[in-house]
Amino acid sequence: xxxxxxxxxxxxxxxxxxxxxxxxxxxxxxxxxxxxxxxxxxxxxxxxxxxxxxxxxxxxxxxxxxxxxxxxxxxxxxxxxxxxxxxxxxxxxxxxxxxxxxxxxxxxxxxxxxxxxxxxxxxxxxxxxxxxxxxxxxxxxxxxxxxxxxxxxxxxxxxxxxxxxxxxxxxxxxxxxxxxxxxxxxxxxxxxxxxxxxxxxxxxxxxxxxxxxxxxxxxxxxxxxxxxxxxxxxxxxxxxxxxxxxxxxxxxxxxxxxxxxxxxxxxxxxxxxxxxxxxxxxxxxxxxxxxxxxx
Amino acid sequence: xxxxxxxxxxxxxxxxxxxxxxxxxxxxxxxxxxxxxxxxxxxxxxxxxxxxxxxxxxxxxxxxxxxxxxxxxxxxxxxxxxxxxxxxxxxxxxxxxxxxxxxxxxxxxxxxxxxxxxxxxxxxxxxxxxxxxxxxxxxxxxxxxxxxxxxxxxxxxxxxxxxxxxxxxxxxxxxxxxxxxxxxxxxxxxxxxxxxxxxxxxxxxxxxxxxxxxxx
Numbered sequence: 384x385x386x387x388x389x390x391x392x393x394x395x396x397x398x399x400x401x402x403x404x405x406x407x408x409x410x411x412x413x414x415x416x417x418x419x420x421x422x423x424x425x426x427x428x429x430x431x432x433x434x435x436x437x438x439x440x441x442x443x444x445x446x447x448x449x450x451x452x453x454x455x456x457x458x459x460x461x462x463x464x465x466x467x468x469x470x471x472x473x474x475x476x477x478x479x480x481x482x483x484x485x486x487x488x489x490x491x492x493x494x495x496x497x498x499x500x501x502x503x504x505x506x507x508x509x510x511x512x513x514x515x516x517x518x519x520x521x522x523x524x525x526x527x528x529x530x531x532x533x534x535x536x537x538x539x540x541x542x543x544x545x546x547x548x549x550x551x552x553x554x555x556x557x558x559x560x561x562x563x564x565x566x567x568x569x570x571x572x573x574x575x576x577x578x579x580x581x582x583x584x585x586x587x588x589x590x591x592x593x594x595x596x597x598x599x600x601x602x603x604x605x606x607x608x609x610x611x612x613x614x615x616x617x618x619x620x621x622x623x624x625x626x627x628x629x630x631x632x633x634x635x636x637x638x639x640x641x642x643x644x645x646x647x648x649x650x651x652x653x654x655x656x657x658x659x660x661x662x663x664x665x666x667x668x669x670x671x672x673x674x675x676x677x678x
Numbered sequence: 679x680x681x682x683x684x685x686x687x688x689x690x691x692x693x694x695x696x697x698x699x700x701x702x703x704x705x706x707x708x709x710x711x712x713x714x715x716x717x718x719x720x721x722x723x724x725x726x727x728x729x730x731x732x733x734x735x736x737x738x739x740x741x742x743x744x745x746x747x748x749x750x751x752x753x754x755x756x757x758x759x760x761x762x763x764x765x766x767x768x769x770x771x772x773x774x775x776x777x778x779x780x781x782x783x784x785x786x787x788x789x790x791x792x793x794x795x796x797x798x799x800x801x802x803x804x805x806x807x808x809x810x811x812x813x814x815x816x817x818x819x820x821x822x823x824x825x826x827x828x829x830x831x832x833x834x835x836x837x838x839x840x841x842x843x844x845x846x847x848x849x850x851x852x853x854x855x856x857x858x859x860x861x862x863x864x865x866x867x868x869x870x871x872x873x874x875x876x877x878x879x880x881x882x883x884x885x886x887x888x889x890x891x892x893x894x
Binding site for chain 2: 402403404405406407408409507508514516517518519520568569570571615616617618619620621623624641642643644648651652653654675
Protein backbone atom coordinates (compact mmCIF):
# COMPACT_ATOMS: atom_id res chain seq x y z
CA UNK A 384 0.00 0.00 0.00
CA UNK A 385 1.01 3.57 -0.59
CA UNK A 386 -0.80 6.54 0.90
CA UNK A 387 -1.30 10.01 -0.55
CA UNK A 388 -0.19 11.87 2.55
CA UNK A 389 -0.82 15.05 0.63
CA UNK A 390 -2.42 14.84 -2.78
CA UNK A 391 -1.73 17.48 -5.42
CA UNK A 392 -4.75 19.28 -6.90
CA UNK A 393 -4.88 16.89 -9.83
CA UNK A 394 -3.77 13.28 -9.61
CA UNK A 395 -5.45 10.22 -11.08
CA UNK A 396 -4.59 6.60 -11.65
CA UNK A 397 -3.92 6.03 -15.34
CA UNK A 398 -2.54 3.32 -17.57
CA UNK A 399 -2.71 3.28 -21.37
CA UNK A 400 -6.48 3.60 -21.32
CA UNK A 401 -9.22 1.75 -23.16
CA UNK A 402 -7.89 0.26 -26.38
CA UNK A 403 -11.40 -0.06 -27.75
CA UNK A 404 -14.64 1.52 -26.64
CA UNK A 405 -14.99 4.44 -29.03
CA UNK A 406 -17.95 2.75 -30.70
CA UNK A 407 -19.86 3.08 -27.45
CA UNK A 408 -18.68 6.62 -26.77
CA UNK A 409 -15.88 5.68 -24.37
CA UNK A 410 -12.76 7.76 -25.03
CA UNK A 411 -9.27 6.30 -24.85
CA UNK A 412 -8.39 8.10 -21.56
CA UNK A 413 -5.11 6.93 -20.01
CA UNK A 414 -1.95 8.97 -19.53
CA UNK A 415 -1.65 12.35 -21.25
CA UNK A 416 2.06 11.62 -21.72
CA UNK A 417 2.06 7.86 -22.27
CA UNK A 418 5.71 7.91 -23.33
CA UNK A 419 6.82 9.24 -19.96
CA UNK A 420 4.65 6.77 -18.05
CA UNK A 421 6.05 3.97 -20.21
CA UNK A 422 9.62 5.02 -19.33
CA UNK A 423 8.75 5.12 -15.65
CA UNK A 424 7.23 1.64 -15.84
CA UNK A 425 10.27 0.30 -17.66
CA UNK A 426 12.58 1.69 -14.98
CA UNK A 427 10.81 -0.21 -12.19
CA UNK A 428 10.48 -3.37 -14.25
CA UNK A 429 6.72 -3.12 -14.86
CA UNK A 430 5.21 -4.46 -18.07
CA UNK A 431 4.17 -1.73 -20.52
CA UNK A 432 0.74 -0.40 -19.73
CA UNK A 433 0.97 -0.87 -15.97
CA UNK A 434 -1.06 1.66 -14.01
CA UNK A 435 0.69 4.55 -12.30
CA UNK A 436 -0.23 7.93 -10.91
CA UNK A 437 -0.53 10.91 -13.25
CA UNK A 438 0.22 13.98 -11.12
CA UNK A 439 -0.28 17.67 -11.86
CA UNK A 440 -0.74 21.19 -10.55
CA UNK A 441 1.09 21.04 -7.27
CA UNK A 442 3.35 19.44 -4.72
CA UNK A 443 2.46 16.52 -2.52
CA UNK A 444 3.67 13.57 -0.54
CA UNK A 445 3.45 9.81 -0.71
CA UNK A 446 3.97 7.58 2.31
CA UNK A 447 4.99 4.01 1.65
CA UNK A 448 3.57 1.33 3.97
CA UNK A 449 5.69 -1.60 2.83
CA UNK A 450 9.12 -1.63 1.16
CA UNK A 451 8.85 -0.94 -2.55
CA UNK A 452 10.61 0.42 -5.58
CA UNK A 453 9.30 3.59 -7.11
CA UNK A 454 10.28 6.02 -9.79
CA UNK A 455 9.00 9.52 -10.41
CA UNK A 456 9.62 11.08 -13.82
CA UNK A 457 8.90 14.66 -14.80
CA UNK A 458 9.28 16.22 -11.34
CA UNK A 459 11.38 19.23 -10.47
CA UNK A 460 12.54 17.69 -7.24
CA UNK A 461 11.93 14.57 -5.20
CA UNK A 462 12.84 14.19 -1.54
CA UNK A 463 12.94 10.88 0.30
CA UNK A 464 12.76 11.21 4.09
CA UNK A 465 13.78 14.87 3.75
CA UNK A 466 16.81 14.10 1.60
CA UNK A 467 16.90 15.05 -2.09
CA UNK A 468 16.74 12.07 -4.41
CA UNK A 469 19.48 11.76 -7.01
CA UNK A 470 17.96 12.38 -10.46
CA UNK A 471 20.73 10.27 -12.00
CA UNK A 472 19.35 7.27 -10.11
CA UNK A 473 15.61 7.50 -10.59
CA UNK A 474 14.66 4.12 -9.06
CA UNK A 475 14.02 4.75 -5.38
CA UNK A 476 14.35 1.76 -3.08
CA UNK A 477 12.05 2.68 -0.23
CA UNK A 478 11.79 1.16 3.24
CA UNK A 479 8.44 0.86 4.97
CA UNK A 480 7.32 4.20 6.34
CA UNK A 481 9.33 6.28 3.86
CA UNK A 482 8.00 9.73 2.99
CA UNK A 483 8.44 10.88 -0.59
CA UNK A 484 7.87 14.56 -1.31
CA UNK A 485 7.25 15.47 -4.93
CA UNK A 486 7.65 18.97 -6.37
CA UNK A 487 6.46 19.47 -9.92
CA UNK A 488 8.18 21.44 -12.65
CA UNK A 489 6.84 24.77 -13.80
CA UNK A 490 7.58 24.09 -17.45
CA UNK A 491 5.67 20.84 -17.84
CA UNK A 492 2.24 19.73 -16.68
CA UNK A 493 2.33 16.04 -15.86
CA UNK A 494 4.72 13.88 -13.89
CA UNK A 495 4.32 10.15 -13.35
CA UNK A 496 4.76 7.93 -10.34
CA UNK A 497 5.37 4.28 -11.14
CA UNK A 498 5.64 1.66 -8.43
CA UNK A 499 7.06 -1.78 -9.06
CA UNK A 500 3.96 -4.01 -9.29
CA UNK A 501 1.73 -1.17 -10.40
CA UNK A 502 -1.22 0.56 -8.77
CA UNK A 503 -3.54 -2.37 -8.21
CA UNK A 504 -7.00 -0.82 -8.40
CA UNK A 505 -9.75 -2.98 -9.95
CA UNK A 506 -9.86 -3.37 -13.71
CA UNK A 507 -12.87 -1.73 -15.34
CA UNK A 508 -13.50 -3.00 -18.87
CA UNK A 509 -9.88 -4.16 -18.91
CA UNK A 510 -8.20 -0.90 -17.89
CA UNK A 511 -7.17 0.84 -14.68
CA UNK A 512 -7.48 4.32 -16.17
CA UNK A 513 -9.84 6.91 -14.70
CA UNK A 514 -12.74 8.28 -16.73
CA UNK A 515 -13.39 11.47 -14.74
CA UNK A 516 -16.46 12.78 -16.60
CA UNK A 517 -18.26 9.52 -15.91
CA UNK A 518 -16.81 8.86 -12.48
CA UNK A 519 -15.55 5.33 -13.07
CA UNK A 520 -12.25 3.55 -13.37
CA UNK A 521 -8.94 4.19 -11.65
CA UNK A 522 -9.28 4.91 -7.95
CA UNK A 523 -13.05 5.21 -7.34
CA UNK A 524 -13.48 7.10 -10.60
CA UNK A 525 -12.07 10.33 -9.18
CA UNK A 526 -9.05 12.48 -8.47
CA UNK A 527 -6.90 11.34 -5.57
CA UNK A 528 -7.39 13.06 -2.22
CA UNK A 529 -5.37 13.36 0.98
CA UNK A 530 -5.35 10.06 2.81
CA UNK A 531 -6.20 7.82 -0.15
CA UNK A 532 -4.53 4.43 0.16
CA UNK A 533 -3.56 2.75 -3.09
CA UNK A 534 -2.86 -0.98 -3.28
CA UNK A 535 0.34 -2.06 -5.03
CA UNK A 536 0.37 -5.17 -7.17
CA UNK A 537 2.72 -8.10 -7.40
CA UNK A 538 5.99 -7.48 -9.21
CA UNK A 539 7.03 -9.84 -11.97
CA UNK A 540 10.30 -8.54 -13.38
CA UNK A 541 13.48 -7.08 -11.92
CA UNK A 542 13.88 -3.32 -12.21
CA UNK A 543 16.33 -1.95 -14.77
CA UNK A 544 18.25 -0.05 -12.17
CA UNK A 545 19.13 3.57 -11.93
CA UNK A 546 21.35 4.27 -14.91
CA UNK A 547 18.76 5.31 -17.49
CA UNK A 548 18.44 9.01 -18.28
CA UNK A 549 14.74 9.68 -18.73
CA UNK A 550 13.17 12.24 -21.04
CA UNK A 551 11.49 14.84 -18.91
CA UNK A 552 8.20 15.43 -20.62
CA UNK A 553 8.35 18.60 -22.64
CA UNK A 554 11.15 17.92 -25.05
CA UNK A 555 13.98 20.15 -26.27
CA UNK A 556 12.04 23.41 -26.46
CA UNK A 557 10.84 23.22 -22.89
CA UNK A 558 13.39 25.46 -21.23
CA UNK A 559 13.69 28.12 -23.88
CA UNK A 560 10.07 29.22 -24.27
CA UNK A 561 10.39 28.99 -28.04
CA UNK A 562 7.45 27.98 -30.25
CA UNK A 563 6.97 24.23 -30.25
CA UNK A 564 6.39 22.80 -33.71
CA UNK A 565 3.74 20.11 -33.86
CA UNK A 566 3.49 17.88 -36.90
CA UNK A 567 0.03 17.23 -38.26
CA UNK A 568 -1.68 15.21 -40.94
CA UNK A 569 -4.38 16.99 -42.92
CA UNK A 570 -7.70 16.27 -41.22
CA UNK A 571 -10.86 14.83 -42.79
CA UNK A 572 -12.19 18.36 -43.39
CA UNK A 573 -8.90 19.89 -44.60
CA UNK A 574 -10.54 20.63 -47.96
CA UNK A 575 -13.34 22.58 -46.32
CA UNK A 576 -10.72 25.27 -45.71
CA UNK A 577 -9.33 27.32 -48.59
CA UNK A 578 -5.65 28.00 -49.35
CA UNK A 579 -5.67 31.25 -47.41
CA UNK A 580 -7.02 29.51 -44.34
CA UNK A 581 -4.38 26.79 -44.70
CA UNK A 582 -1.67 29.45 -44.89
CA UNK A 583 -3.01 31.31 -41.87
CA UNK A 584 -3.23 28.11 -39.87
CA UNK A 585 0.20 26.73 -40.80
CA UNK A 586 1.87 30.12 -40.57
CA UNK A 587 0.31 31.02 -37.25
CA UNK A 588 1.54 31.02 -33.71
CA UNK A 589 -1.03 29.60 -31.29
CA UNK A 590 -1.00 30.07 -27.54
CA UNK A 591 -2.05 27.27 -25.22
CA UNK A 592 -4.78 28.88 -23.11
CA UNK A 593 -5.74 28.14 -19.52
CA UNK A 594 -8.87 26.39 -20.86
CA UNK A 595 -6.92 23.20 -21.28
CA UNK A 596 -7.64 19.91 -19.59
CA UNK A 597 -7.70 16.18 -20.25
CA UNK A 598 -10.67 16.58 -22.61
CA UNK A 599 -9.14 19.22 -24.83
CA UNK A 600 -6.76 22.15 -25.12
CA UNK A 601 -8.10 25.47 -26.41
CA UNK A 602 -5.62 27.44 -28.46
CA UNK A 603 -5.64 31.15 -29.23
CA UNK A 604 -4.19 32.58 -32.43
CA UNK A 605 -5.05 33.38 -36.06
CA UNK A 606 -8.73 32.79 -36.70
CA UNK A 607 -9.44 30.04 -39.20
CA UNK A 608 -12.82 29.52 -40.83
CA UNK A 609 -14.09 26.86 -43.21
CA UNK A 610 -15.49 27.80 -46.63
CA UNK A 611 -18.98 26.87 -45.72
CA UNK A 612 -20.99 27.39 -42.58
CA UNK A 613 -22.86 24.19 -43.36
CA UNK A 614 -22.86 21.96 -40.33
CA UNK A 615 -21.17 18.65 -40.46
CA UNK A 616 -23.07 15.60 -39.17
CA UNK A 617 -21.22 14.26 -36.14
CA UNK A 618 -18.52 11.77 -37.00
CA UNK A 619 -15.71 9.98 -35.20
CA UNK A 620 -12.91 12.06 -33.74
CA UNK A 621 -9.71 11.08 -31.92
CA UNK A 622 -7.11 12.51 -29.54
CA UNK A 623 -4.96 14.97 -31.46
CA UNK A 624 -7.79 16.05 -33.74
CA UNK A 625 -7.79 19.84 -34.22
CA UNK A 626 -11.38 21.05 -34.28
CA UNK A 627 -12.39 24.47 -35.55
CA UNK A 628 -15.58 25.56 -33.76
CA UNK A 629 -17.65 28.63 -34.57
CA UNK A 630 -15.21 31.19 -33.15
CA UNK A 631 -12.41 30.02 -35.44
CA UNK A 632 -10.07 29.20 -32.55
CA UNK A 633 -8.73 25.65 -32.55
CA UNK A 634 -9.49 23.07 -29.90
CA UNK A 635 -7.21 20.04 -29.80
CA UNK A 636 -9.03 16.98 -28.50
CA UNK A 637 -7.13 15.13 -25.78
CA UNK A 638 -7.43 11.68 -24.29
CA UNK A 639 -10.70 12.18 -22.36
CA UNK A 640 -12.27 14.13 -25.24
CA UNK A 641 -15.56 13.17 -26.89
CA UNK A 642 -15.34 10.35 -29.38
CA UNK A 643 -17.55 12.05 -31.97
CA UNK A 644 -18.11 15.65 -32.98
CA UNK A 645 -19.60 17.91 -35.58
CA UNK A 646 -16.92 20.59 -35.82
CA UNK A 647 -14.63 20.47 -38.86
CA UNK A 648 -11.26 18.90 -38.17
CA UNK A 649 -8.52 20.73 -40.05
CA UNK A 650 -5.76 18.40 -38.93
CA UNK A 651 -4.68 15.66 -36.56
CA UNK A 652 -1.48 15.94 -34.52
CA UNK A 653 0.87 12.99 -34.88
CA UNK A 654 0.75 10.54 -31.99
CA UNK A 655 4.45 11.12 -31.34
CA UNK A 656 3.91 14.88 -30.91
CA UNK A 657 0.69 14.91 -28.90
CA UNK A 658 2.41 14.21 -25.55
CA UNK A 659 4.65 17.22 -26.21
CA UNK A 660 1.58 19.43 -26.54
CA UNK A 661 0.00 17.76 -23.50
CA UNK A 662 2.97 18.79 -21.38
CA UNK A 663 2.96 22.48 -22.40
CA UNK A 664 1.69 24.79 -19.66
CA UNK A 665 -0.71 27.63 -20.54
CA UNK A 666 1.11 30.50 -22.19
CA UNK A 667 3.42 28.36 -24.30
CA UNK A 668 3.14 28.74 -28.05
CA UNK A 669 2.93 26.22 -30.86
CA UNK A 670 3.04 26.15 -34.64
CA UNK A 671 1.76 23.43 -36.91
CA UNK A 672 3.60 21.73 -39.75
CA UNK A 673 1.59 19.64 -42.17
CA UNK A 674 3.34 16.50 -43.30
CA UNK A 675 0.79 14.62 -45.40
CA UNK A 676 2.27 12.72 -48.34
CA UNK A 677 0.51 15.01 -50.77
CA UNK A 678 2.88 17.61 -49.46
CA UNK B 679 -18.72 9.69 -60.89
CA UNK B 680 -17.83 6.09 -60.31
CA UNK B 681 -19.58 5.78 -56.97
CA UNK B 682 -16.50 5.01 -54.96
CA UNK B 683 -16.52 6.07 -51.35
CA UNK B 684 -13.80 8.50 -50.26
CA UNK B 685 -11.47 7.05 -47.62
CA UNK B 686 -9.61 9.79 -45.75
CA UNK B 687 -7.13 9.56 -42.89
CA UNK B 688 -8.18 10.49 -39.36
CA UNK B 689 -4.67 10.73 -37.97
CA UNK B 690 -2.26 7.84 -38.40
CA UNK B 691 -4.43 5.13 -36.91
CA UNK B 692 -7.86 5.51 -38.49
CA UNK B 693 -9.57 5.77 -41.86
CA UNK B 694 -12.86 7.61 -42.26
CA UNK B 695 -15.11 6.38 -45.06
CA UNK B 696 -17.44 9.12 -46.21
CA UNK B 697 -20.81 7.96 -47.52
CA UNK B 698 -22.56 11.31 -47.45
CA UNK B 699 -22.72 14.70 -45.81
CA UNK B 700 -26.19 14.85 -44.29
CA UNK B 701 -28.33 13.06 -41.76
CA UNK B 702 -30.76 10.72 -43.47
CA UNK B 703 -31.90 7.19 -42.86
CA UNK B 704 -30.84 5.82 -46.21
CA UNK B 705 -27.24 7.00 -45.86
CA UNK B 706 -27.15 5.63 -42.34
CA UNK B 707 -28.52 2.30 -43.53
CA UNK B 708 -25.59 2.15 -45.97
CA UNK B 709 -23.19 2.96 -43.15
CA UNK B 710 -24.64 0.06 -41.15
CA UNK B 711 -24.44 -2.26 -44.17
CA UNK B 712 -20.82 -1.27 -44.85
CA UNK B 713 -19.90 -1.85 -41.21
CA UNK B 714 -21.37 -5.36 -41.41
CA UNK B 715 -19.35 -6.15 -44.53
CA UNK B 716 -16.13 -4.93 -42.96
CA UNK B 717 -16.75 -6.95 -39.79
CA UNK B 718 -17.45 -10.03 -41.89
CA UNK B 719 -14.23 -9.54 -43.88
CA UNK B 720 -12.15 -9.89 -40.68
CA UNK B 721 -9.40 -7.60 -41.91
CA UNK B 722 -6.31 -8.03 -39.70
CA UNK B 723 -5.24 -5.00 -37.68
CA UNK B 724 -8.67 -3.42 -37.23
CA UNK B 725 -9.39 -2.49 -33.60
CA UNK B 726 -12.93 -1.19 -33.98
CA UNK B 727 -15.43 0.51 -36.22
CA UNK B 728 -17.17 3.74 -35.27
CA UNK B 729 -20.28 4.33 -37.35
CA UNK B 730 -21.78 7.80 -37.39
CA UNK B 731 -24.56 9.48 -39.38
CA UNK B 732 -22.90 9.43 -42.78
CA UNK B 733 -19.42 8.08 -42.13
CA UNK B 734 -17.74 4.96 -40.87
CA UNK B 735 -14.37 5.30 -39.15
CA UNK B 736 -12.07 2.31 -38.92
CA UNK B 737 -9.48 2.39 -36.11
CA UNK B 738 -6.48 0.13 -36.61
CA UNK B 739 -3.03 -0.78 -35.38
CA UNK B 740 0.06 -1.11 -37.50
CA UNK B 741 0.37 -0.48 -41.21
CA UNK B 742 -2.62 1.37 -42.61
CA UNK B 743 -2.11 1.08 -46.36
CA UNK B 744 -2.99 -2.61 -46.59
CA UNK B 745 -6.09 -1.98 -44.53
CA UNK B 746 -7.03 0.95 -46.73
CA UNK B 747 -6.81 -1.28 -49.81
CA UNK B 748 -9.06 -3.85 -48.17
CA UNK B 749 -11.58 -1.17 -47.22
CA UNK B 750 -11.52 0.28 -50.74
CA UNK B 751 -12.37 -3.14 -52.13
CA UNK B 752 -15.46 -3.24 -49.92
CA UNK B 753 -16.46 0.40 -50.50
CA UNK B 754 -18.66 -0.09 -53.52
CA UNK B 755 -21.30 2.61 -53.22
CA UNK B 756 -23.46 1.06 -55.90
CA UNK B 757 -23.82 -2.27 -54.19
CA UNK B 758 -24.43 -0.57 -50.82
CA UNK B 759 -27.30 1.41 -52.32
CA UNK B 760 -28.71 -1.71 -53.86
CA UNK B 761 -28.37 -3.87 -50.76
CA UNK B 762 -31.58 -5.11 -49.33
CA UNK B 763 -33.30 -2.57 -47.09
CA UNK B 764 -34.58 -5.50 -45.09
CA UNK B 765 -31.11 -6.06 -43.61
CA UNK B 766 -32.20 -4.66 -40.25
CA UNK B 767 -30.03 -6.78 -38.04
CA UNK B 768 -29.90 -4.50 -35.05
CA UNK B 769 -31.64 -5.63 -31.87
CA UNK B 770 -34.92 -4.07 -30.81
CA UNK B 771 -34.91 -2.60 -27.30
CA UNK B 772 -37.96 -1.46 -25.38
CA UNK B 773 -37.21 1.16 -22.78
CA UNK B 774 -39.82 1.91 -20.11
CA UNK B 775 -40.20 5.63 -19.47
CA UNK B 776 -41.91 7.61 -16.75
CA UNK B 777 -42.97 10.66 -18.74
CA UNK B 778 -42.59 13.38 -16.16
CA UNK B 779 -39.43 15.27 -17.02
CA UNK B 780 -38.77 18.88 -15.96
CA UNK B 781 -39.15 20.16 -19.53
CA UNK B 782 -42.33 18.27 -20.48
CA UNK B 783 -44.59 21.26 -19.90
CA UNK B 784 -42.31 23.55 -21.90
CA UNK B 785 -42.15 21.09 -24.75
CA UNK B 786 -45.94 20.86 -24.85
CA UNK B 787 -46.16 24.65 -24.89
CA UNK B 788 -43.48 25.09 -27.56
CA UNK B 789 -44.96 22.44 -29.85
CA UNK B 790 -48.58 23.39 -29.25
CA UNK B 791 -49.41 19.81 -28.32
CA UNK B 792 -51.00 18.44 -25.19
CA UNK B 793 -48.72 16.55 -22.82
CA UNK B 794 -50.59 13.36 -23.65
CA UNK B 795 -49.96 14.02 -27.35
CA UNK B 796 -46.25 14.66 -26.77
CA UNK B 797 -46.05 11.32 -24.97
CA UNK B 798 -48.01 9.55 -27.66
CA UNK B 799 -45.83 10.92 -30.45
CA UNK B 800 -42.55 10.23 -28.63
CA UNK B 801 -43.42 6.68 -27.60
CA UNK B 802 -45.35 5.76 -30.68
CA UNK B 803 -42.50 5.02 -33.07
CA UNK B 804 -39.44 2.86 -33.54
CA UNK B 805 -36.16 4.75 -33.54
CA UNK B 806 -32.84 3.82 -35.13
CA UNK B 807 -29.60 4.18 -33.19
CA UNK B 808 -27.50 6.40 -35.44
CA UNK B 809 -24.36 6.45 -33.34
CA UNK B 810 -22.99 6.57 -29.82
CA UNK B 811 -20.91 9.45 -28.56
CA UNK B 812 -20.79 12.54 -26.31
CA UNK B 813 -20.59 10.19 -23.31
CA UNK B 814 -20.18 6.41 -22.94
CA UNK B 815 -23.49 4.77 -23.75
CA UNK B 816 -25.16 7.94 -25.06
CA UNK B 817 -27.05 6.86 -28.18
CA UNK B 818 -28.36 9.33 -30.74
CA UNK B 819 -31.79 8.04 -31.79
CA UNK B 820 -33.77 9.21 -34.75
CA UNK B 821 -35.94 10.37 -36.22
CA UNK B 822 -38.38 12.19 -33.95
CA UNK B 823 -41.93 12.93 -35.06
CA UNK B 824 -41.54 16.29 -36.87
CA UNK B 825 -44.14 17.83 -34.57
CA UNK B 826 -41.71 17.39 -31.67
CA UNK B 827 -38.70 19.01 -33.33
CA UNK B 828 -37.32 21.86 -31.22
CA UNK B 829 -33.92 23.51 -30.98
CA UNK B 830 -31.77 22.67 -27.98
CA UNK B 831 -32.32 24.60 -24.76
CA UNK B 832 -30.60 27.98 -24.97
CA UNK B 833 -28.75 27.33 -21.72
CA UNK B 834 -27.63 23.78 -21.00
CA UNK B 835 -28.01 22.34 -17.52
CA UNK B 836 -24.78 21.68 -15.66
CA UNK B 837 -26.25 18.46 -14.32
CA UNK B 838 -28.66 16.12 -16.07
CA UNK B 839 -29.43 13.02 -13.98
CA UNK B 840 -28.54 9.65 -15.46
CA UNK B 841 -31.59 7.97 -17.00
CA UNK B 842 -33.10 11.23 -18.25
CA UNK B 843 -35.01 10.79 -21.52
CA UNK B 844 -34.50 13.80 -23.74
CA UNK B 845 -35.17 15.34 -27.15
CA UNK B 846 -33.48 17.99 -29.32
CA UNK B 847 -33.66 18.67 -33.03
CA UNK B 848 -34.86 15.54 -34.74
CA UNK B 849 -33.14 13.28 -32.21
CA UNK B 850 -33.96 11.66 -28.92
CA UNK B 851 -31.79 9.91 -26.39
CA UNK B 852 -31.24 8.80 -22.81
CA UNK B 853 -28.44 10.28 -20.71
CA UNK B 854 -26.43 7.27 -19.50
CA UNK B 855 -24.47 9.13 -16.83
CA UNK B 856 -25.00 12.34 -14.91
CA UNK B 857 -23.42 14.97 -17.14
CA UNK B 858 -24.12 18.49 -18.36
CA UNK B 859 -26.67 18.58 -21.15
CA UNK B 860 -28.71 20.87 -23.35
CA UNK B 861 -31.58 18.66 -24.48
CA UNK B 862 -35.21 18.88 -23.28
CA UNK B 863 -35.89 16.40 -20.49
CA UNK B 864 -39.28 14.78 -20.94
CA UNK B 865 -39.02 11.66 -18.80
CA UNK B 866 -36.79 9.19 -17.09
CA UNK B 867 -36.00 5.50 -17.16
CA UNK B 868 -34.43 3.12 -14.67
CA UNK B 869 -32.91 1.13 -17.53
CA UNK B 870 -29.13 1.32 -17.23
CA UNK B 871 -27.89 2.55 -20.57
CA UNK B 872 -24.26 2.18 -19.50
CA UNK B 873 -22.82 -0.04 -16.81
CA UNK B 874 -19.04 -0.47 -16.78
CA UNK B 875 -19.44 -3.73 -14.85
CA UNK B 876 -21.78 -5.28 -17.42
CA UNK B 877 -20.89 -7.01 -20.71
CA UNK B 878 -21.76 -5.23 -22.95
CA UNK B 879 -21.30 -2.05 -20.95
CA UNK B 880 -23.42 0.01 -23.36
CA UNK B 881 -26.96 -1.26 -23.87
CA UNK B 882 -27.32 0.12 -27.39
CA UNK B 883 -25.18 -0.17 -30.52
CA UNK B 884 -25.34 1.75 -33.77
CA UNK B 885 -27.96 0.11 -35.99
CA UNK B 886 -30.12 -1.10 -33.10
CA UNK B 887 -33.78 -0.08 -32.84
CA UNK B 888 -35.53 1.43 -29.83
CA UNK B 889 -39.10 1.91 -28.68
CA UNK B 890 -40.09 3.84 -25.58
CA UNK B 891 -42.94 2.50 -23.50
CA UNK B 892 -44.83 4.81 -21.15
CA UNK B 893 -45.23 3.49 -17.63
CA UNK B 894 -47.39 4.82 -14.89
